[in-house]
Amino acid sequence: MAKSIMIQGTMSNVGKSLIAAGLCRIFKQDGYKVAPFKSQNMALNSYITKEGLEMGRAQVVQAEAAGVEPSVFMNPILLKPTNDIGSQVIVNGEVIGNMSAREYFAYKKQLIPEILKAYENLDKEYDIIVIEGAGSPAEINLKQDDIVNMGMAKMVKAPVLLVGDIDRGGVFAQLVGTIMLLEDDEKAMIKGTIINKFRGDKTILDPGIEMLEEMTKIPVVGVTPYMQVDIEDEDSLSERFARKNSQGVVDIAVIRLPRISNFTDFAVLEGMAEVNLRYVDRVEKLGNPDMILLPGTKNTMADLRWLRESGLEAAILKAQQKGTVIFGICGGYQMLGELLEDPEGVEEGGTLRGMGLLPAKTIFTVEKTRTRVSGEIQQFSGMFQRLSGKKLEGYEIHMGVTSINGKAESFSIISEEGKVSKSDGACIENVYGTYVHGIFDEDGIAEELVRILAEKKGIYLEEQQNVDRHAHKESQYDLLADTLRKYLDMDRVYEILL
Numbered sequence: 001m002a003k004s005i006m007i008q009g010t011m012s013n014v015g016k017s018l019i020a021a022g023l024c025r026i027f028k029q030d031g032y033k034v035a036p037f038k039s040q041n042m043a044l045n046s047y048i049t050k051e052g053l054e055m056g057r058a059q060v061v062q063a064e065a066a067g068v069e070p071s072v073f074m075n076p077i078l079l080k081p082t083n084d085i086g087s088q089v090i091v092n093g094e095v096i097g098n099m100s101a102r103e104y105f106a107y108k109k110q111l112i113p114e115i116l117k118a119y120e121n122l123d124k125e126y127d128i129i130v131i132e133g134a135g136s137p138a139e140i141n142l143k144q145d146d147i148v149n150m151g152m153a154k155m156v157k158a159p160v161l162l163v164g165d166i167d168r169g170g171v172f173a174q175l176v177g178t179i180m181l182l183e184d185d186e187k188a189m190i191k192g193t194i195i196n197k198f199r200g201d202k203t204i205l206d207p208g209i210e211m212l213e214e215m216t217k218i219p220v221v222g223v224t225p226y227m228q229v230d231i232e233d234e235d236s237l238s239e240r241f242a243r244k245n246s247q248g249v250v251d252i253a254v255i256r257l258p259r260i261s262n263f264t265d266f267a268v269l270e271g272m273a274e275v276n277l278r279y280v281d282r283v284e285k286l287g288n289p290d291m292i293l294l295p296g297t298k299n300t301m302a303d304l305r306w307l308r309e310s311g312l313e314a315a316i317l318k319a320q321q322k323g324t325v326i327f328g329i330c331g332g333y334q335m336l337g338e339l340l341e342d343p344e345g346v347e348e349g350g351t352l353r354g355m356g357l358l359p360a361k362t363i364f365t366v367e368k369t370r371t372r373v374s375g376e377i378q379q380f381s382g383m384f385q386r387l388s389g390k391k392l393e394g395y396e397i398h399m400g401v402t403s404i405n406g407k408a409e410s411f412s413i414i415s416e417e418g419k420v421s422k423s424d425g426a427c428i429e430n431v432y433g434t435y436v437h438g439i440f441d442e443d444g445i446a447e448e449l450v451r452i453l454a455e456k457k458g459i460y461l462e463e464q465q466n467v468d469r470h471a472h473k474e475s476q477y478d479l480l481a482d483t484l485r486k487y488l489d490m491d492r493v494y495e496i497l498l
Contacts (some may be wrong), residue, residue, distance in 0.1 A: 001123055001126055001127045001496060002035075002122065002123045002127055003126070003127065003128050003129070003495070003497050004128070004129045004131055004156055004157075004158040004159075004497075005023070005129075005130060005131070005158060005159055005160075005161065005227075005496060005497045006130075006131040006132070006133060006152070006153050006159065006161070007020045007023070007130065007131070007132050007133065007160075007161055007163060008133035008136075008137050008149055008150075008153075008160050008161070008162050008163070008190075009020050009133060009135070009136060009162070009164070009165075010136055010138075010162065010163065010165070010174035010175060010177075010178045011136050011174065012134075012135050012136075013075070013165060013226075014060040014163045014165035014168075014174075014196055014197075014478045015059040015163055015165060015196040015197060016132050016133060016163055017061070017062070017132060018229075018231065018480065019161075019194065019196065019224070019484070020058075020130050020131075020132045021036075021062045021065040021231065021477070021480060022034060022065070022256070022480040022481055022484040023130050023484070023493075024062045024063075024065040024130050024486060025066065025454070025477045025478065025480060025481035026037055026064050026083065026481045026485060026490065027066070027127075027128050027130070028065070028067050029403065029478075029481060032124070032127040032128045033068070033126050033127045033128075034066045034068070034126060034127065034128040034129070034130060034424075035063070035066060035068060035071075035073075035122045035125070035126040035128075035129050035130070036062030036063055036065075036066060036074050036129075036130050036131075036132065037073075037074050037075075037118075037119060037129050037130070037131045037132070038056065038058065038059055038061045038074070038075050038131070038133075038134065038148070039075075039076060039115045039118075039119075039131075039134040039147055039148050040076075040077040040078075040079065040115075040134060040147055040148040040191060040495045041055075041056035041058060041059070041075050041077070041078050041079070041081075041134065042078075042079040042080075042081065042087065042134065043056045043057065043058065043078070043080070043261065044080055044081065044259065044261035044262070044298050044497070045058075045232075045257065045263065046059045046078060046080065046090075046261070046262065046397060047056040047070065047395070048078075048370050048371060048372055048395040048396070048397055049069075049070055049071060049088065049093065050069070050071060050372060050373075051072075051093070052093075052370050052371050053072045053076060053092065053093025053094065053370065054072075054093050054094075054095075054370055055070060055071075055072045055074065055075040055080060055093060056075045056078050056399060057232060057264060058075075058132070059074040059075040059132075060112055060134055060453075061231060061232050062074075062130065062132075063265035063490070064473065064476045064477065065480070065481075066130075068126075071122075071343060072092050072093035072347045072354065073118040073119075073121045073122050074118075074122065076091060076092055076111075076114050076115050076117075076118035077089070077090070077091055077108075077111055077114070077115070077147075077167055078090040079104070079261060080261070080298050081259065081298060082098055082259070082298055082299050082347075083259075083299065083302065083403075084411045085100055085101050085395075086098055086099060086100045087099065087104065088100075088135055088192055088298070090106060090203040091111060091114055091421075092118070093370075095368050105142075105164055106416075107149065108145060108147055108378060111147065111326070112147060112155070115138060115147060115152070115155070115162065116155060117293040119137060119155075119156060120484055121275055122290065123442070128497065129156075129158075130493065131152065131153070131156070131158055133148055133149040133153075133160075133306065134148045134149065134387070135148075135149070135303060136178060137149035137150045137162075137178065137180060137182065137186070137261065138177070138178040138181035138475070140181055148183065150186045150189065151464070153186075153189050154185075155264065156190070158189075159189060159191040159496045160189045160190045160191060161190075161191065161192045161193070161194055161221065161493075161496070162178065162190050162192075162193045162194070162218075162283070163181070163193075163194045163196050164177060164178075164193065164194070164195055164196065165197050166195050166196065166198050167196075167197035167198075167199070167226060167307055168197075169256065171400050172208055172212055175193050175195075175212060175216070176212065176215055176216060177219070179216050188472075190492070191193060191218070191219075191496040192216055192218065192219050192220070192221035192222075192492065192493070192496060193212070193216070193218055193220050193221065194217070194220070194221060194223075194224060194415070194488070195209075195220065195222070195223045195224070196224050197224070197225070197226045197385040198223050198224065198225050198226065199225065199226050199229075201316045202223055202359065203222070205223060206225075209223070211442075213418060218254060219492065220488050221488060221489045221492045221493060221496075222475045222484075222488035222489055224300050224483070224484060224487045224488065225250075225322075225481055225483065225487060226479065228456060228478050229479055229480050229483075230316045230472070230476045231476050231477070232264050232267060232272060232449055232478060234321065236492075240448070242270075246277075247273065248272075248273065248274055248275045248276030248277070249274055249290045249453050249454055249459050249461075250274055250275050250450050250451075251275075251276050251278075251287070251288075251290050251293075252266075252275055252276070252277045252278070252290060252291045252292075253267060253278055253279075253280045253285075253286055253289035253291070253292050253293070253314075253335050254266055254277065254278070254279050254280065254287055254292075254293045254295055255280055255292065255293065255294050255307070255312060255332075256278075256279040256280060257295060257297045257303040257306065257331075257332075258293075258297075258298060258302070258303055258306055259297045259298040259299045259302065259303055259305070260295050260296070260303075260395075261295070261296040261297055261298050261330075261331070262295065262296045262329075262330065262437050263279075263295055263451070264294070264297075264331055265370055265437050265439070265440065266295070266440070267294060267471065268440050268441050268446045269440060269450070270448055272446065272450060273454075274454065274461055280312075281310075281312045282312075282470070283312055283315050283421050286312065286315050286316075286319070288319070288324075289319070289324065289458065290323070290324065290326040290454075290455055290457065291324065291326075291327060292316055292319060292324060292326050292327070292451045293327050293328075293329070293332070294316075294326070294327070294328035294329070294331075294332025294333075294335055294336065295329055295330075295331070296329055296330035296331045296332060296398075296437065297330075297331035298331075299330070299331075299347055299348070300331040300334045300335060300340065300343065300347060300400070301347045301348045302347065302348060303331065303335075303339055303351050304335045304340070304354070305352070305374055307335070311396050311399070313338075313355060317355065317357070320357060320430060320431060323430060324430065324491050325359060325383065325384075325430050325431075325432070326430065326431045326432070327431075327432045327433070328432070328433040328434075329434055329435075329436070329437065329439065330396075330397070330398050330434075330435055330437060331398070332403060332433070333358075333402065333425070333426075333433030333434055333435060334352065334354070334362040334400060335354055335355055335362070336355050336357045336358045336431060336433045337355070337356075337357075337359075337360030337361055337362055337404075337433075338353070338354050338360060338361060339351060339352075339353060339354055339356050339361045340352045340354055340357070340361075340362050340363070340400075341361070341363045341364065342363075342364040343363070343364075344364065344365065344366055345367055346364040346365065346398070346399050346400075347364055355439050357428075357431045358404065358426050358428060358431055358433055359404060359405045359407040359408050359428070360402050360403065360404040360405075360406055360408065360426055360433070360478045361389075361401045361402070361403055362400045362401065362403075363400060364399050364400040365399065365400060365401060366399075367399075367437075368397070368398070368399050369396050370396070370397050370399065371395065371396050371397075371400050372394075372395045373394060373395060373396055373414040373415065373424075373436060374391070374392070374393040374394075374414065375390065375391070375392055375393075375394055375412055375413050375414035375415055375424075376390070376391055376392065376412065376413055377389065377390045377391075377411060377412045377414055377445075378411060378413050378454040379409055379410075379411050380411050380427060380432075381409055381411070381427050381429075382427060382430055382432075383428050383430065383452055384427075384449065384452060385447060386448060386452060387448055387449065387452075388411075388443065389447070390444060390445050391439070391442055392412060392414070392436060392438075392442050392445065393433060393438065394437045394438030394439055394441065395436070395437050395438060396437070397437065398435055402435070403425075404426045407428060408426040408427060408428040409426065409427055409428070410423035410424060410425055410426060411424075411426070411427045411432070411434075412424045412425050412434065412436070414436065424436060441469060442492070443468075443469070
């Protein structure tokens with residue numbers, strides 16, 4: 001049987017996912033076979049496994065840190081919000097339907113056997129399981145039927161490390177208040193606390209740590225710093241939405257749709273020194289970018305209406321007429337077409353006029369496309385034609401089928417895992433659309449794209465060696481592990497674990 005340790009937090013975005021990933025890496029470095037686990041994840045950033053099943057990206061990142069293949073056993077329940085009060089419910093990688101928050105709350109205890117089955121599959125294969133909670137264990141209105149925080153810890157008798165975020169203020173109140181709201185048997189499961197995202201001189205914090213330990217009778221096992229590591233975020237609270245690189249010579253605007261999904265598609269561009277990639281949710285922020293990216297969304301029709309009502313659609317159409325590149329991925333690709341039809345009420349029902357930048361029509365169907373793909377960019381027209389012949393690899397995850405007419409060209413040939421090849425995408429003049437998530441990730445694509453955009457404005461960038469993205473990821477996981485080793489009491493962590 002595997003040993004387990006669980007990372008819970010005082011609230012969302014305290015750094016649970018990152019600390020769990022770092023522990024996965026440390027245990028791997030120390031010779032253990034380790035797997036991540038999160039019973040229920042709510043996120044719009046998802047991933048398709050090699051079996052064509054859908055799971056949250058946080059556990060994919062943690063699996064990469066652990067050096068193991070991602071599996072839906074690591075995230076048996078994924079909730080993808082479709083609106084403010086409902087989500088698409090995905091169990092073991094398969095969609096079982098849409099539910100309101102109240103419907104899911106009443107239903108979720110029926111999923112406990114699926115959670116335990118997934119955990120048991122990992123338990124047989126791995127030495128250590130690093131479990132991640134969600135939100136806070138002290139949500140007193142949700143505790144009765146909890147399946148992801150203390151409820152999960154009790155199911156598998158996992159010791160808990162509780163993480164607080166000092167960067168957002170009130171970390172001592174966070175930790176003490178959370179512990180106070182727990183039942184006695186739940187308090188007993190917390191074996192250590194972690195103060196995360198600290199900046200400054202730790203000695204100033206020491207008196208507070210002493211008082212915290214005295215009040216809670218639980219040791220502080222680490223004060224971890226605000227870590228500058230290049231590792232994917234999954235949370236919609238992601239700080240990347242506020243980042244800017246004023247030194248970048250190429251300006252790229254990503255439209256921050258209300259239900260934006262899989263914004264990790266743009267991480268490679270964001271990491272380039274030559275690029276200022278920024279997220280835009282208001283017309284006055286758009287400016288005059290060199291390229292506008294329309295990302296994926298969990299509700300294409302609703303977000304297109306928002307785009308229209310906010311005035312951003314009109315601004316994008318005006319930019320396109322002036323020659324700005326418009327590039328849509330997944331839901332963004334669907335928006336660029338002429339018409340969206342939803343005869344079965346998959347999203348909102350009815351029909352909706354598209355932006356009309358591509359001669360395409362999308363019909364939503366109840367069947368969800370989930371597949372890993374690889375292939376080649378065959379014919380990029382317009383200014384990106386130098387990308388023709390480049391290899392691509394990624395995944396498709398969408399509701400709906402898009403057809404294009406002869407006025408536009410499909411620009412890539414992709415092969416689904418274990419299936420025949422097919423055409424994907426459409427391009428006409430300076431407008432491009434594709435269903436392939438991760439299209440910019442393969443070696444050389446992002447670099448060449450940025451060079452082309454720079455040349456359009458008379459700037460010629462030196463051709464540099466393409467970044468080995470796998471090697472870069474590995475170096476960042478090692479950096480994360482090295483940092484946690486320095487600031488966590490790993491001897492104490494192993495005592496808690498074993």
